[in-house]
Amino acid sequence: MELIGYTCSYIPVEILSATGLKPYRLLHGEITLSQQGEQHLRVDACPLIKSNLGFILKNQKNFACIIGSTGCDMARRWIEIVKSTTNIPVYIFNNPRTDNFEIYSAEIDELVSELEQFFHRRFDKSLIQKECEKWEGIRQRLIAIDGRRRANPSAISTTTFHKIMNFYHQGRLEEIPYQIPDEISYKPRIFLLGSPVSYESAPFIELIEQRLRICGDFNCGLSRGIHIKILEKSIEGLKKAYFYQPGCIFKRPNIGYYEWVEKEIKATKSTGIIAFVLDYCDNFDFEIHRMEKRFSLPILKLKSDFSFQNMSQMKIRIDAFIDVLASYRGGIV
Amino acid sequence: MKRTYKVSPKKIGLRTWSKQFEKISTETISRYRYYNNGEWGIYLSPPATFMVYGMRELKRLKFDNSFEALRMWGFVFNETERLFRAKQIGKKVIATMGDLGVVPILVMSFPECVPFYPECLWWTPFFKESTELLDTASKLGVPEATCFSRAVVAAFHKKAYFPKPDLIIASTGASCDDYSCVMQTVEDMGYEVFWAEIPYRKSPEFFLNKPKPQILEKTKEGFVYPKILEEHLIREYKRIWQALFKLTGVNNPHRLVDTIKKINTLRRLVMGIKRMNEEAPIAPIPALELMVIEFGNLYGYADFDEWLEIVEMIYHLVKDRVAKGIGVLKKDAIPIAWVTPSADPYLLNLVEECGCRVVTTEYVINQALVQIEEDIEPLRALARAFINASLIGSTEERIKKIKEKIVKKQVKGVLITNMLGASHCAMETRLIEKLLSDVPILSIDVPAPFGITQQIKTRLEAFVEAMR
Amino acid sequence: MKDILTPRERFGMLVIDEKPDRCPVIPLITSHAATVAGIKLKRYYTNGERMAKAQITAFEIYQHDAISIFSEVGLIAEAMGSEFNYPDDDLPVLKKPALLNGLHDKIIIPNPRKSKRLPVYLEAIKYAYRSVGDIVPILAYIPAPFTTGMHLLPPEKFLIETLKRPDGIKIILDTILDVTKEFCFEVINAGALPIIVDPLASGSVISPAIYKDVAMIYEQKLIDYLHRFDFDVILHICGDTSPLLEYFLQTSADLISLDRVNMLKALDKLSHKIRLIGNFDTTTLLLSNPEEIHKTAGMMVEQLKFARKGYIVSTGCEVPIKTPRENVMAFIKAGKEKGWYWV
Ligand code: SF4
Numbered sequence A: 001m002e003l004i005g006y007t008c009s010y011i012p013v014e015i016l017s018a019t020g021l022k023p024y025r026l027l028h029g030e031i032t033l034s035q036q037g038e039q040h041l042r043v044d045a046c047p048l049i050k051s052n053l054g055f056i057l058k059n060q061k062n063f064a065c066i067i068g069s070t071g072c073d074m075a076r077r078w079i080e081i082v083k084s085t086t087n088i089p090v091y092i093f094n095n096p097r098t099d100n101f102e103i104y105s106a107e108i109d110e111l112v113s114e115l116e117q118f119f120h121r122r123f124d125k126s127l128i129q130k131e132c133e134k135w136e137g138i139r140q141r142l143i144a145i146d147g148r149r150r151a152n153p154s155a156i157s158t159t160t161f162h163k164i165m166n167f168y169h170q171g172r173l174e175e176i177p178y179q180i181p182d183e184i185s186y187k188p189r190i191f192l193l194g195s196p197v198s199y200e201s202a203p204f205i206e207l208i209e210q211r212l213r214i215c216g217d218f219n220c221g222l223s224r225g226i227h228i229k230i231l232e233k234s235i236e237g238l239k240k241a242y243f244y245q246p247g248c249i250f251k252r253p254n255i256g257y258y259e260w261v262e263k264e265i266k267a268t269k270s271t272g273i274i275a276f277v278l279d280y281c282d283n284f285d286f287e288i289h290r291m292e293k294r295f296s297l298p299i300l301k302l303k304s305d306f307s308f309q310n311m312s313q314m315k316i317r318i319d320a321f322i323d324v325l326a327s328y329r330g331g332i333v
Numbered sequence B: 001m002k003r004t005y006k007v008s009p010k011k012i013g014l015r016t017w018s019k020q021f022e023k024i025s026t027e028t029i030s031r032y033r034y035y036n037n038g039e040w041g042i043y044l045s046p047p048a049t050f051m052v053y054g055m056r057e058l059k060r061l062k063f064d065n066s067f068e069a070l071r072m073w074g075f076v077f078n079e080t081e082r083l084f085r086a087k088q089i090g091k092k093v094i095a096t097m098g099d100l101g102v103v104p105i106l107v108m109s110f111p112e113c114v115p116f117y118p119e120c121l122w123w124t125p126f127f128k129e130s131t132e133l134l135d136t137a138s139k140l141g142v143p144e145a146t147c148f149s150r151a152v153v154a155a156f157h158k159k160a161y162f163p164k165p166d167l168i169i170a171s172t173g174a175s176c177d178d179y180s181c182v183m184q185t186v187e188d189m190g191y192e193v194f195w196a197e198i199p200y201r202k203s204p205e206f207f208l209n210k211p212k213p214q215i216l217e218k219t220k221e222g223f224v225y226p227k228i229l230e231e232h233l234i235r236e237y238k239r240i241w242q243a244l245f246k247l248t249g250v251n252n253p254h255r256l257v258d259t260i261k262k263i264n265t266l267r268r269l270v271m272g273i274k275r276m277n278e279e280a281p282i283a284p285i286p287a288l289e290l291m292v293i294e295f296g297n298l299y300g301y302a303d304f305d306e307w308l309e310i311v312e313m314i315y316h317l318v319k320d321r322v323a324k325g326i327g328v329l330k331k332d333a334i335p336i337a338w339v340t341p342s343a344d345p346y347l348l349n350l351v352e353e354c355g356c357r358v359v360t361t362e363y364v365i366n367q368a369l370v371q372i373e374e375d376i377e378p379l380r381a382l383a384r385a386f387i388n389a390s391l392i393g394s395t396e397e398r399i400k401k402i403k404e405k406i407v408k409k410q411v412k413g414v415l416i417t418n419m420l421g422a423s424h425c426a427m428e429t430r431l432i433e434k435l436l437s438d439v440p441i442l443s444i445d446v447p448a449p450f451g452i453t454q455q456i457k458t459r460l461e462a463f464v465e466a467m468r
Numbered sequence C: 001m002k003d004i005l006t007p008r009e010r011f012g013m014l015v016i017d018e019k020p021d022r023c024p025v026i027p028l029i030t031s032h033a034a035t036v037a038g039i040k041l042k043r044y045y046t047n048g049e050r051m052a053k054a055q056i057t058a059f060e061i062y063q064h065d066a067i068s069i070f071s072e073v074g075l076i077a078e079a080m081g082s083e084f085n086y087p088d089d090d091l092p093v094l095k096k097p098a099l100l101n102g103l104h105d106k107i108i109i110p111n112p113r114k115s116k117r118l119p120v121y122l123e124a125i126k127y128a129y130r131s132v133g134d135i136v137p138i139l140a141y142i143p144a145p146f147t148t149g150m151h152l153l154p155p156e157k158f159l160i161e162t163l164k165r166p167d168g169i170k171i172i173l174d175t176i177l178d179v180t181k182e183f184c185f186e187v188i189n190a191g192a193l194p195i196i197v198d199p200l201a202s203g204s205v206i207s208p209a210i211y212k213d214v215a216m217i218y219e220q221k222l223i224d225y226l227h228r229f230d231f232d233v234i235l236h237i238c239g240d241t242s243p244l245l246e247y248f249l250q251t252s253a254d255l256i257s258l259d260r261v262n263m264l265k266a267l268d269k270l271s272h273k274i275r276l277i278g279n280f281d282t283t284t285l286l287l288s289n290p291e292e293i294h295k296t297a298g299m300m301v302e303q304l305k306f307a308r309k310g311y312i313v314s315t316g317c318e319v320p321i322k323t324p325r326e327n328v329m330a331f332i333k334a335g336k337e338k339g340w341y342w343v
């Protein structure tokens, strides 16, 4: 048992890692896993949730515990299903949903004390400081890599970046490469938004990048986590860094999300947006219209159940989108 | 209260109601009015009136034939007008959204403030047998595979279902995503929204270690929760109080004490009605009327005092029927539990027609039945009562009561109504099926307005067969 | 401006004293619907489904704000025994009043669901309600007792009898009132809002005194009946009703539909208590051209849209059967454009 599972960007990896285990973010999304999940969930549950369940059912023995979160309704209820179908100890972390810092602060304190007790470890100052340094160091490297992806011309593809981020999200920090060869591209520059891309989403990203270059994103399966900046290497510092990270789309109000994305779109000189929306993921689906109004860039909405069975259809839509990029006048494609 | 005529209880259609209505004197009609206004506040009219104004489903619904029920329906169907009238006469109309029954109590503690739930509009497409609101929501960009509560977005856009609220208090967090998204969309339409957070009620099984008893507390209904949850809620209530103070310029905590007393009176009555309904050998009141009463419990349909009188009247009616051993369904109707309210009221009729009677409900609003403690600090009392909310905790806790009733053989089957795409339904249904597998369970996806098909009827019949 | 509300929602706001997105625009499109639908008039008024379909077709083309179930005001009188001819291309014509020879003749107490063309109306209402009742109000025009009375006796005779034998007339009118109420009951339970029409109580036909002492009393009684249901009652009287304006307040109607009156006067005298409906001249509508109609109707709407209790853009009387479509469209367009309220 070397993994501690978690589900959300608001759960500090530093704290999880202080247990001595690898923090493994549950970001599985693949059709056969999803179908396994469907044995316990209705079809209209989000495919990420179903896949994660499928994955956990197969890999129970690797997890010492799972820290779930109340990020979205499905995510929070997912933990109950894990509890009722496996023997893995679970914990539910109350995600921040408004600007109320106190609730979050109390939640972190409780998480720390729970983990300390469960793993019989003191998360003292020096341990936390060490973890902060370790993860900050990694994030600095990732930011540098992301910088090359964002550069104009973009020097690293998101296909590659995704592989690297998977290491980060799975706690396999030692596998994050130091040397990454250039993959310069002059293809149209695209920003990726929406539901998390999963560990298994490589074919989808590759498909997009056949004719486009994703040079920036706000996506929990990609760069979301690297924008955390710890100013004070302590539990209190972690609370602030994580609470005030670029705002999640679930936050109410979620204006922070829009402001951040708007800034990033400009900074990456993106000329279009791809919004990846998982079936039944209300949190993103509800926002697409608003994104269109707010960002005034062409948006291609790609709905998915992670089966990627409709790849050829997606390809056609991406091709059409490229034409739109050239002559954009407004609207969702 | 004097009744105008005597009838033996039964369920009747709209036309029969119209006939029966002719026997009611004009004096009686003019006696019942909201906001005590004799010009537009009169609300006693038969279902046909509302049908003529577009509530098409009333044509095929069956209603309790009592005067009490008539009064209730008239009052409830007048809510849109009432809200506009409230504003016309200078009251402040406050939209309380997603809070599951607690914010209205704060609102009612401020003078001339009327709370209402925009989410109650989710019945409207069904009562109207119309997809107009849902279609408008789609045109406004709301995804279709979401709960019918999306009709609320259209209502805010149309401004014809309630007046522009003086304040919108939207609660989000451990409730439901569909509605949280609806509320966010409303804000994006240019409405100013005051956000409040509802934290999750974590039960001890979702801790890694056995929590120390001193950090835990237990509600009267038996839910165990970390004490700190109370503090979080109280902090939010204080913020809401401040916002209302700012709006009205009044800050009188004694009014909250009084409101709580009134709320408790209503809750006692509703609880009493529910209990009598549960225990009586013959169902004293139809499921549809009972559902309307349960929902009214949250805020009193925009005239709390009048609603309280109506419920009191119904309480006595039910008591009387139970004492006489009479009711609206057959004696052999099979007792079932209903989980999640049905967006389509017709389904409640249909289930009874198929030979069931609804004895227990989990409409996600059972917290509104709990007595609020009157001997402690009022905001804390509100928090402690609210912590019983079904949506803020685990599914297992949500259906605990039903499980107990199954064990006691008071319930012979469970009906779950789902909204396709509604976040909690997708996650809960299978688990509920597993947890309550001792009795037959039927889970239905509520179809779009006017969409109840023969297939659903057949499934209901098969469900009834399985229970027999 | 693009409509935000459905006709139903719009009407709903009007009757609770709220400003909808714009004024409802309800030209009295009755038998004209048959022309729009391209069917013979006789088919229209003898077959409920046809009547409803024609109305729905007109609604789909014109996008006005109500469906009007109506052909002519002889309906109840016919069910009570008066005889009518049914020309193919015209509305029913009174052939023989039931009380041709005097008050002692026999009248029939009809079955509102079965007698003569009453079921045609009910059928039309049901069909229209089922089809479009969620988005548009269904209005059923009900002749007031006075107007029905004028079809039970030869009209001149009826007027003379009101003076000579008021008690006899009262008995007749009381009977008509009961029949009308029963019919209203059916209309309501079929899904339509009854609107009372009393064209023969017009100032162009009777004196203010007869109006006050006879016609109005029965309008009032019918309105009272409908008020028991909590309906917002529309009263329509065509022709010149200027001398009657004061009386309209006493009828307790909630909306008054006027024809040849000075609307500014009506605005002054009535609009604090009653919502106004009217009153575009139907001859102009028939004979003028779309540009002119658009202009004049627009001016009318601008003058009346801020009536205190609200205003419905309408024609003073029924849209003439053969009115060119473009003219009706121009009228409706003007109503929608100029009647806009919301910013
Ligand atoms: S993808 Fe959407 S629905 Fe699924 S867990 Fe994430 S936010 Fe929830």
Ligand code: SF4
Binding pocket: B119, B147, B148, B149, B175, B176, B177, B178, B179, B364, B391, B419, B422, B423, B424
């Ligand atoms: S029915 Fe369920 S999904 Fe719909 S608004 Fe209510 S709680 Fe949310």
